Amino acid sequence: MKSAILVFPGINRERDMARALKLVSGQEPAMVWHAETELPAGTDLVVVPGGFSYGDYLRCGAIAARAPVMDAVRAFAARGGLVLGVCNGFQILCESGLLPGVLMRNAGLKFICRDVHIRVERSDTPFTAGYNAGQVIRVPVAHGEGNYEADDETLKRIEGDGRVLYRYCAADGVVDAASNINGAAASIAGLLNEAGNVLGMMPHPENHVETIMGCTDGRGLFAGLVAHLDRAA
Amino acid sequence: MMSNQPKITPELVASHGLKPDEYQRILDLIGREPSFTELGIFSAMWNEHCSYKSSRKHLRGLPTKAPWVIQGPGENAGVIDIGDGQAVVFKMESHNHPSYIEPYQGATTGVGGILRDVFTMGARPIACLNALSFGDPSHPRTRHLVSGVVAGVGGYGNSFGVPTVGGQTRFHTRYDGNILVNAMAVGLAPADKIFYAAASGVDMPIVYLGSKTGRDGIHGATMASAEFDDASEEKRPTVQVGDPFAEKLLLEACLEIMAKGCVIAIQDMGAAGLTCSAVEMGAKGDLGVDLDLDKVPTRETGMSAYEMMLSESQERMLMVLKPEKEAEAEAIFRKWGLDFAVVGHTTPTRRFVVKHGGDVMADLPIKELGDEAPLYDRPFVDGARLPVIHARDVAAPCAPLAALTRLLATPDLCSKRWVWEQYDHVILGNTVQRPGGDAAVVRVEDGPKGLALTVDVTPRYCEADPFEGGKQAVAEAWRNITAVGGRPLAITDNLNFGNPERPEIMGQFVGCLRGISAACTALDFPVVSGNVSLYNETNGRGILPTPSIGGVGVLADFTQSATLAFKVEGEAILLIGDTHGWLGQSVYLRDICGREDGAPPPVDLATEKRNGDVVRGMIHAGTATAVHDLADGGLLVALAEMAIAGKIGATLDAAPDGLVPHAWWFGEDQARYLVTVPQSELLGVLTKLKAVGVPVSQIGVTGGDRLAIAGEGEVAVKDLDAAFERWLPEYMAGGAS
Numbered sequence: 001m002k003s004a005i006l007v008f009p010g011i012n013r014e015r016d017m018a019r020a021l022k023l024v025s026g027q028e029p030a031m032v033w034h035a036e037t038e039l040p041a042g043t044d045l046v047v048v049p050g051g052f053s054y055g056d057y058l059r060c061g062a063i064a065a066r067a068p069v070m071d072a073v074r075a076f077a078a079r080g081g082l083v084l085g086v087c088n089g090f091q092i093l094c095e096s097g098l099l100p101g102v103l104m105r106n107a108g109l110k111f112i113c114r115d116v117h118i119r120v121e122r123s124d125t126p127f128t129a130g131y132n133a134g135q136v137i138r139v140p141v142a143h144g145e146g147n148y149e150a151d152d153e154t155l156k157r158i159e160g161d162g163r164v165l166y167r168y169c170a171a172d173g174v175v176d177a178a179s180n181i182n183g184a185a186a187s188i189a190g191l192l193n194e195a196g197n198v199l200g201m202m203p204h205p206e207n208h209v210e211t212i213m214g215c216t217d218g219r220g221l222f223a224g225l226v227a228h229l230d231r232a233a
Numbered sequence: 234m235m236s237n238q239p240k241i242t243p244e245l246v247a248s249h250g251l252k253p254d255e256y257q258r259i260l261d262l263i264g265r266e267p268s269f270t271e272l273g274i275f276s277a278m279w280n281e282h283c284s285y286k287s288s289r290k291h292l293r294g295l296p297t298k299a300p301w302v303i304q305g306p307g308e309n310a311g312v313i314d315i316g317d318g319q320a321v322v323f324k325m326e327s328h329n330h331p332s333y334i335e336p337y338q339g340a341t342t343g344v345g346g347i348l349r350d351v352f353t354m355g356a357r358p359i360a361c362l363n364a365l366s367f368g369d370p371s372h373p374r375t376r377h378l379v380s381g382v383v384a385g386v387g388g389y390g391n392s393f394g395v396p397t398v399g400g401q402t403r404f405h406t407r408y409d410g411n412i413l414v415n416a417m418a419v420g421l422a423p424a425d426k427i428f429y430a431a432a433s434g435v436d437m438p439i440v441y442l443g444s445k446t447g448r449d450g451i452h453g454a455t456m457a458s459a460e461f462d463d464a465s466e467e468k469r470p471t472v473q474v475g476d477p478f479a480e481k482l483l484l485e486a487c488l489e490i491m492a493k494g495c496v497i498a499i500q501d502m503g504a505a506g507l508t509c510s511a512v513e514m515g516a517k518g519d520l521g522v523d524l525d526l527d528k529v530p531t532r533e534t535g536m537s538a539y540e541m542m543l544s545e546s547q548e549r550m551l552m553v554l555k556p557e558k559e560a561e562a563e564a565i566f567r568k569w570g571l572d573f574a575v576v577g578h579t580t581p582t583r584r585f586v587v588k589h590g591g592d593v594m595a596d597l598p599i600k601e602l603g604d605e606a607p608l609y610d611r612p613f614v615d616g617a618r619l620p621v622i623h624a625r626d627v628a629a630p631c632a633p634l635a636a637l638t639r640l641l642a643t644p645d646l647c648s649k650r651w652v653w654e655q656y657d658h659v660i661l662g663n664t665v666q667r668p669g670g671d672a673a674v675v676r677v678e679d680g681p682k683g684l685a686l687t688v689d690v691t692p693r694y695c696e697a698d699p700f701e702g703g704k705q706a707v708a709e710a711w712r713n714i715t716a717v718g719g720r721p722l723a724i725t726d727n728l729n730f731g732n733p734e735r736p737e738i739m740g741q742f743v744g745c746l747r748g749i750s751a752a753c754t755a756l757d758f759p760v761v762s763g764n765v766s767l768y769n770e771t772n773g774r775g776i777l778p779t780p781s782i783g784g785v786g787v788l789a790d791f792t793q794s795a796t797l798a799f800k801v802e803g804e805a806i807l808l809i810g811d812t813h814g815w816l817g818q819s820v821y822l823r824d825i826c827g828r829e830d831g832a833p834p835p836v837d838l839a840t841e842k843r844n845g846d847v848v849r850g851m852i853h854a855g856t857a858t859a860v861h862d863l864a865d866g867g868l869l870v871a872l873a874e875m876a877i878a879g880k881i882g883a884t885l886d887a888a889p890d891g892l893v894p895h896a897w898w899f900g901e902d903q904a905r906y907l908v909t910v911p912q913s914e915l916l917g918v919l920t921k922l923k924a925v926g927v928p929v930s931q932i933g934v935t936g937g938d939r940l941a942i943a944g945e946g947e948v949a950v951k952d953l954d955a956a957f958e959r960w961l962p963e964y965m966a967g968g969a970s
Binding site for chain 2: 009010012013015016019020051052054055056057110111112113114140142144204206207209210212213214
């Protein structure tokens, strides 16, 4: 699996992501600077990592979404290439038009860093192939603006298409208000685009891939991507 | 030569925080009246914050050496060797005065400043900790300050991208007018690639890097060297504004040019900004410095030399570069979108010369600016000794389990989850032990080495007996590192006190330092960096003496670290160390009996070392399955924390004969640990500990979902957990205080 991690000024989880990808896929990802206009040849997966691109002083992700490299990413996605955005990466993908909707300030108005449970809604996508449908996994969140919102019609379409891949839930898989840590519409934690090749998610699977992190539930996401790309190859 | 400069009057001198005799010292030193800019420079260099004029004499007595110490106090941060060519760079610093006036920005710039101190030396920051002291929960400003400070600490660290892994949060009425925000940063560097402040070579370019200079923070360090009064709100303009995004860029750019070998010397612009950094680089290198302020990148037009020299705008660095590498360094900074300007050069004159608009605005002897700063041997008196409180003279207001449930929901003992969940503590993927344990544990790169990190002090002990309190702060840091299996290596001290011009405050300072020295010596735990914050007073009322101790230890293999959670049912619970039932200055005595009173528990350093070494050995041997040190709240609170963390209960024996029961359960005798061991190991452990003379007794067995005491009833662990987690979120939501 040849992956490319985008690096914008202010991004800070690029090393975490690189380490997780290397651990699971065995291959070192390429780090791609925001000013680049092309992705490395043969890229299978583009990852937009977490952080505070440009300080998030404007709307989160708004400036990064307009960086030169994003044109290459849009073209890559249009050709069916796999794109994963995590946390600030999710925000950047929404701002760049690759995903619908927007991420607002957490309902509790505070930054939240804690382990949460998310339910895998379906397993027949490249981003969930490493899990079973209905499986509950534990991953950390670390964000101040992860409250996903979209207009009613968009939400209806997203749900109708089955594009919510991950939803905040209780440890037993029940989706309720108490486990919806940031107030996201329909408890959406991870969302797929219409074509099925771009995923944005707020939780950090890359921070739960080794025993020392207290949990390895995040590995499945990367293992699923590797398996999917191996099959495609 | 200079026009439109204010006339130097006694009032102007006084408003710069300089006493008449200090001003006379300036006149004697330079042989003429200083210019306005020069007066500003002296005020910046000679205030308490920068010159340590009241504390220097006593700081010299601290033990600072050990074979593993690479750099002790005096640089941007301390450096210790952890083997394999790796060094840990760390320091703690206060940002107290600004945080009271403007909590969010005060806290952010506190974190930003300490991170800069660490990466200035070539280290990539890998963890942050903090110690926060707030006023009484019922004080009208407390909620606002907690909210702002916590958001600020998180706001900076989260964006910069370093995990905040541990700390302390306390409440006490003596911090009503002066909160404490102490931030610690820990970084990792190659042991042979540490960067220092001393310039070398004549005619070397001095380069300004980072953000532009604005009018923020002018006289910040001078403010931090004065007491507060009712007009302190008006000092808001002296508080700087933090920009973690700029700092993240500065970090990456600095580490990149360091790796490329461009840097001769580097100094961050912290307190007193350009003045302090330029003077330090020159003075440490035995060189002069010429600065041309026309070259300094500014955020606004029309800034005077005085303003530029005293600005405390954040996220700025000064470097001496290798001339042949200038273009390469500039390209790297431009790539990161940062300002890069050659603003001066080194000279052989040992003069500090500042030019602006073609005029010489300052021309001062550089070494004397630092070395000749006033040094005070301030008078001090020891406070009255408080009597030892005997447990038999204290009536128990309620049964132990009822007292426990109440204690877990008090401001000082309750869970601080509300605080640390606002800090990203998992970024970088190396956090082995998250906040809430005895010490945080972070993996070093890909392991197997780990670091154990903690911040400790018990201010009420320091107030009651500065010497014992100083000892206890160090001993507790050492104990917390030990309790996770770490080998304690060194500390950074952040000494927060009131007005040193009052002999009783100076007495607290001197007493605490003596205690710190004694403990550091006995535990082989030297001080490698630190910071002094005095004048934490409002209208003549000082804070509790608060020497925060940041401790760093190393684990050869992080997988061998112990946690405090009970692991399985049916294990023996052992109490290691002697229990006499010391109630004086205990949280129980204060919060349950309503008496903040008595002498604090004495600390026997030889016993500390002996008991701790044995516990660490048990962790490494794999016989200890859970370990917790005993501190605030004593035995029963520690047991409850272990049960809550492990979601497993315990059945406990009654208090032993001869001890007053509530003193057994809640006394705060030192040098004690709780350890669980499997039944199969029990006999072996008991025999071994008795053989080496370490007091040990089995006090119960893990199991069930309740904490039960023979003859005292029981309480469900989930009820204890609810009590533990309840107070802070309720309080912050506007409820109970």
